[in-house]
Amino acid sequence: AGCPQWVPQPDVLARAELLSERFERAYGRAPVGVWAAPGRANLMGEYIDYSGGMCLPFAHQYVTLTAAAPRTDGVLRALSLQDADESVADHRLRTTPVADIAPGAIGGWFGYAAGVAWGMQRVASGRSDHPVAVPELVLSRDFGADLMVDSTVPIGAGLASSAALECSVALALFSLSTGDDAPDDRLRRALARACMDAENHIVGANTGGLDQTASLRSHAGETLALDCRDFEAARLPADPSAAGLTWLAVDTRAPHRLADGQYSSRREQCEAAAVVLSVARLRDALPEHPTEDAAAAVLERFDDLVSSGATLRGNPEGVRLRLRHSLTEMVRSVRIADQLSSVDPDWALVGRLLVAGHESMRLDCQVTVPELDAAVTACLDAGALGAKVVGGGFGGSVIALVRADEADALAASVCASFEEHGFRDPLFLTLTPSAAGRRVR
Ligand code: ADP
Ligand code: MG
Numbered sequence: 001a002g003c004p005q006w007v008p009q010p011d012v013l014a015r016a017e018l019l020s021e022r023f024e025r026a027y028g029r030a031p032v033g034v035w036a037a038p039g040r041a042n043l044m045g046e047y048i049d050y051s052g053g054m055c056l057p058f059a060h061q062y063v064t065l066t067a068a069a070p071r072t073d074g075v076l077r078a079l080s081l082q083d084a085d086e087s088v089a090d091h092r093l094r095t096t097p098v099a100d101i102a103p104g105a106i107g108g109w110f111g112y113a114a115g116v117a118w119g120m121q122r123v124a125s126g127r128s129d130h131p132v133a134v135p136e137l138v139l140s141r142d143f144g145a146d147l148m149v150d151s152t153v154p155i156g157a158g159l160a161s162s163a164a165l166e167c168s169v170a171l172a173l174f175s176l177s178t179g180d181d182a183p184d185d186r187l188r189r190a191l192a193r194a195c196m197d198a199e200n201h202i203v204g205a206n207t208g209g210l211d212q213t214a215s216l217r218s219h220a221g222e223t224l225a226l227d228c229r230d231f232e233a234a235r236l237p238a239d240p241s242a243a244g245l246t247w248l249a250v251d252t253r254a255p256h257r258l259a260d261g262q263y264s265s266r267r268e269q270c271e272a273a274a275v276v277l278s279v280a281r282l283r284d285a286l287p288e289h290p291t292e293d294a295a296a297a298v299l300e301r302f303d304d305l306v307s308s309g310a311t312l313r314g315n316p317e318g319v320r321l322r323l324r325h326s327l328t329e330m331v332r333s334v335r336i337a338d339q340l341s342s343v344d345p346d347w348a349l350v351g352r353l354l355v356a357g358h359e360s361m362r363l364d365c366q367v368t369v370p371e372l373d374a375a376v377t378a379c380l381d382a383g384a385l386g387a388k389v390v391g392g393g394f395g396g397s398v399i400a401l402v403r404a405d406e407a408d409a410l411a412a413s414v415c416a417s418f419e420e421h422g423f424r425d426p427l428f429l430t431l432t433p434s435a436a437g438r439r440v441r
Contacts, residue, residue, distance in 0.1 A: 003412075003415035003418070003419070003425040003426070004408070004411035004412055004414070004415050004426075004428050005425065005427055005428065006411075006427075006428050006429070006430075007062075007154060007251075007427055007428065007429045009061065010061065010062055010063060010152035012036055012063055012065070012152075012440055013440065013441070015065055015150060015152065016034040016036070016065055016067075016440045016441040017441070018150075019031075019034060019065050019067045019081075019148060019150045020034060020067055020441065022081070022148060023067040023069075023146075023148045026079055026093075026148060027069065027077075027146045027148075029069060030069070031067035031068055031069045031146075031148070032068065032069050032070065032176070033067070033068065033172070033175065033181075033439055033441055034065055034066065034067045034068075034439070034440050034441035035065070035066050035068070035168050035171040035172040035175065035437065035438070035439050035440065036063040036064065036065045036066075036168055036437060036438060036439075036440045037063060037064060037066075037163075037164050037165075037166075037167035037168035037170075037171060037215045037216065037436070037437030037438075038059035038060055038061065038062060038063045038064075038153070038164055038214075038215055038218070038434055038435075038436070038437065039059070039060055039062050039063075039064075039153035039159040039160035039161055039163065039164045039211075039215065040057045040058065040059050040060060040159070040160045040163065040210075040211055040214035040215060040218070041057065041058055041060055041159065041247060041249065041390050041399050041431050042055055042056060042057045042210060042214070042390055042391065042399075043056040043057070043058070043223060043336055043340075043350075043354070043399070044056045044329065044332050044333040044336050044353065044354070044357050044388075045057075045210070045226075045228075045329060045330075045333040046329065046357070046361060046365070046367075046389070046390075046391070046392070046393075047266050047267075047270075047322075047325065047326065047329070047361075047365050047367070047392075048228070048282070048283075048326050048329050048330055048333070049207075049208030049209055049210045049226075049228040050206075050208040050228070050267050050270070050281070051228075051270050051274070051281045051282035051283055051326050051330075052227075052228050052229040052281040052282065052283030052284065053228055053282070053283050053326065053329060053330040053333060054225055054226065054227055054228065054330065054333040054334060054337065055210045055224075055226045055228060055333065056223050056224065056225060056226070056236070056333055056336055056337060056340070057210055057211070057213070057214035057218070057223070057224055057226060058214065058218055058222065058223045058224065058431075058433035058434070059214050059215055059218035059433070059434050059435065059436055060159065060247075060249075060429075060431040060432060060433070060434055061431070061432045061434040062152045062153040062154070062159065062164075062429070063151075063152055063153065063164060063168070063437075064149060064150070064151040064152070064153055064161065064164035064165045064167075064168045065149065065150045065151075065152075065168060065440065066147055066148070066149045066165075066168040066169050066171075066172040067147070067148045067149075067150075067172075067441075068145050068146065068147050068148075068172040068173070068175075068176055069145065069146050069176075070143075070144070070145055070176045071143075071144030071145055071146060072142050072143075072144065073142065073144050074097055074098050074099060074141065074142050074143065074144050075095060075096070075097055075098070075144040076095070076096055076097075076098050076101075076113075076114055076117055076144055076145055076147070077093055077094065077095040077144075077145070077146045077147065078093075078094045078095075078110055078113045078114070078146075078147040078148070078149065079092075079093055079094070079147070079148045079149070080109060080148070080149045080150075080151075081148070081149065081150040081151075082149075082150070082151050082155060083109065094108075094110040094113075094114075096110075096114055098114075098117050098118075098139060098143060098144060099141075101114045101115065101117055101118040101202065102118065102202075103201045103202060103204075105202075106202055109165075111198070111202045111203045111204075112162055112165045112166050112169075112198060112199065112202075112203055113147060113149065113165065113166070113169045114198075114202065115166070115197070115198025115199065115201070115202030115203060116166050116169045116170045116173060116194055116195055116198045117139060117143075117173060118197070118198060118201075118202055119170075119193070119194030119195060119196070119197035119198040119201075119202075120137040120138075120139060120170070120173065120174070120191070120194040121137070121138065121139060122194065122197050123137050123190050123191075123193050123194045123197065124136070124137040124138035124139075125138070128193055128194070128197050129193070130189075130190060130193040134186075134187070134190035136174075136178060136180075136187060136190070137174065137187075137190055137191070137194060138177075139173070139177055140177070143176075143177055145172070145173060145176055147169060147172065149165060149168065149169070151164065151165065154251050154397075154427065154429075156256060156395075156396070157251040157253075157396055157397050157427075158251075158389070158390050158391030158392065158393075158395070158396025158397040159249065159251070159390070159391070159396075159397055159429075160211040160214070160215065160391070162199060162203075162205070162211070163195065163199075163211030163212045163214070163215045164215055166195035166198055166199060166212060166215075167191070167192070167195055167212055167215040167216050167437045168437060170191045170194055170195050170216070170437075171183075171191070171216075171437050171438070171439065174187075174191060175439065181438075181439045185217060188216040188217050188436070189213075189216075189217070189231060191216055192209065192212040192213045192215075192216045192217065192231075193209070193212075195212040195215075195216075196208075196209045196212050199212075205263070206263060206264050206267060207263075208228060209228065209231065210226065210228070213226055213231060213233060214226070215436065215437055216436050216437050217233050217436055218433070218434065218435065218436045219235055219433075219435065219436070220433065220434050220435040221237070221239045221433050222235050222236055222237055222239070222433055223235075223236040223238070223340050223433060224236070225333075225337045225340075225341075228283075229281075229283055234337075234341075236337060236340035236341050237340075237341070238339065238340040238341070238342065238343075238345045239433065240347060240401060241404070241432075243345075243347055244403055244404055244405070245347055245385070245401055245402065245403060245404060246401075246402060246403075246404040246407060246430050246431075246432075247399055247400070247401065247402075247430065247431040247432075247433075248379070248384070248399070248400045248401075248402045248407050248410065248411070248428065248429070248430055248431070249390070249397045249398070249399050249400075249428070249429040249430075249431050250375045250379070250397060250398045250399075250400065250411075250414055250426050250427075250428060251396070251397045251426055251427040251428070251429065252369075252371035252372055252375055252395065252396065252397065252398065252423070252424075252426050253371075253395075253424045253425070253426055253427060254369050254370075254371035254372070254395040254396070254423070254424070255395055256394055256395045256396075262367065262394060263392055266322055266365065266367070268313070268314065269314055269318055269319045269322040269323075270282055270322050270323070270326055271313075272312060272313040272314050272319050273302065273319050273320075273322065273323040273326070275312075275313065276302055276305050276306065276310045276312055276319075277298065277301065277302060277305070282323065282326045282327070282330075283330060285298045285327070286298060286327065286330060286331075289334065290327075290330045290331045290334050291331060292328075292331050294331075295327035295328055295330070295331050298323075298327055299320075299323065299324055299327060302320065302323055303320075306320075321363075321364045321365070321366065322364065322365065324360075324364045325360050325361070325364035325365040328356075328360055328364070329357065329360060332353050332356060332357050332360075335349075335353055336350055336353050347385055347401065348385055350385070350386060350401065351384070351385030351386025351401050352386060353386065354385075354386030354387060354388040354399075354400075354401060355376070355380065355386050355387065355388065357388045358372075358373075358376050358387065358388035358389055358398075361388065361389050361393060365393070367389070367392060367393030367394055368389055368393050369393070369394060369395055370421070370423075371395070371418070371421075371423050371426075372389045372393065372395075372396070372398055374417055374418065374421055374423065375387070375398040375414060375417075375418075375426065376388065376389070376398055376400075377417070378413055378414040378416075378417035378418075379398065379400040379402070379410060379414060381413065381417075382406075382409065382410040382413040382414070383402070383403070383406055383410065384400040384401060384402045384410060385400075385401040385402065385403075386400065386401045387399065387400035387401070399431065407428075407430060411428045414426060414428075
């Protein structure tokens with residue numbers, strides 16, 4: 001197809017109609033509705049959600065759709081139009097009694113969907129880490145559903161297809177169970193927690209809630225300032241399109257390498273640093289408004305404590321690098337949030353902070369791969385204001401802040417750079433800050 005290749009803008013209503021038809025062919029009855037939830041980009045705040053830092057996500061316009069109809073026999077069934085499980089036939093029907101969903105019981109992609117029903121029960125009864133029980137999320141004993149999902153989010157590209165899947169299923173199940181198609185922010189918070197529990201405990205991915213919050217609580221044209229201490233989400237109104245700029249994503253299509261264990265080990269290293277500093281989580285080592293000076297002072301204190309014999313779990317150099325990433329990332333998040341809450345943001349400064357964020361992901365967090373670094377370099381060489389890896393790294397995507405009328409030329413030079421390196425052709429998307437998950441049909 002040649003490079004650059006752009007991922008087409010999703011036509012959500014057309015996809016919903018097609019999905020309804022396929023649902024009816026597969027299950028022999030029409031769905032009662034279709035719900036859609038988006039993936040996300042994150043401008044800053046990687047690998048700090050579990051440390052209580054601030055993240056700056058926005059939902060983009062690529063969504064996962066879930067068509068659904070209720071059952072009254074306590075059984076959940078699901079089909080995906082992107083069934084990625086290569087060990088089974090295409091579009092295999094997955095099925096489980098809702099009561100049997102438990103950690104370790106559901107393998108493959110179905111864990112993301114079925115896990116949501118489990119997470120909802122957990123949040124409903126107050127067994128989750130959610131601050132209060134939310135009885136609205138309870139599913140009755142005979143509750144069941146037929147589901148069919150269709151994703152327009154590139155899968156495994158760091159743009160949160162997993163959260164889009166969970167959150168669209170959550171909105172569908174919640175609506176089937178309660179009849180409520182317009183959950184308020186309190187309920188969306190609870191649903192995000194249910195999705196996070198699904199990913200943490202049923203899928204077994206140790207993620208911190210950023211993706212699910214963005215998918216369920218974002219607003220069109222805005223970025224969220226998500227305080228991961230308490231999941232308060234402030235709305236940042238600045239939209240780069242008003243300045244002739246746009247967010248460009250480069251999906252490097254680099255194969256994921258070692259991702260799972262690496263993510264958990266980063267988290268453990270941050271926890272080890274927090275123990276040395278005698279704080280519950282690293283965010284607590286910084287003042288209410290984190291600054292570069294404060295971050296440097298904490299790092300110095302850490303060095304003093306270690307050299308005076310504080311016991312430290314893990315490799316000291318690794319723990320120190322992860323600490324430095326976490327502290328500087330928390331400061332960069334606040335600095336970008338300051339810009340995005342002003343009427344006239346300094347986009348050049350935002351761009352420089354993005355680049356600093358990427359460098360920290362490369363050198364201190366150590367989660368980039370050559371394709372990600374090459375994509376950032378190529379974007380900057382071609383005139384982007386800034387660029388950085390988005391999400392957990394080890395493959396996935398880069399997001400760049402670019403002049404809208406230069407996006408095509410910029411993509412072409414990324415293609416040229418990838419060809420020179422002998423990398424696979426990347427894919428390109430322009431990302432628009434978009435609304436949170438909702439019913440679409
Ligand atoms: P990301 O969230 O960045 O896209 P993850 O590795 O977190 O990457 O999630 C990708 C996984 O989510 C896939 O391997 C698959 O199991 C699941 N997934 C996402 N969308 C779908 C879908 N439409 N159908 C089936 N599985 C999906
Ligand atoms: Mg994911």
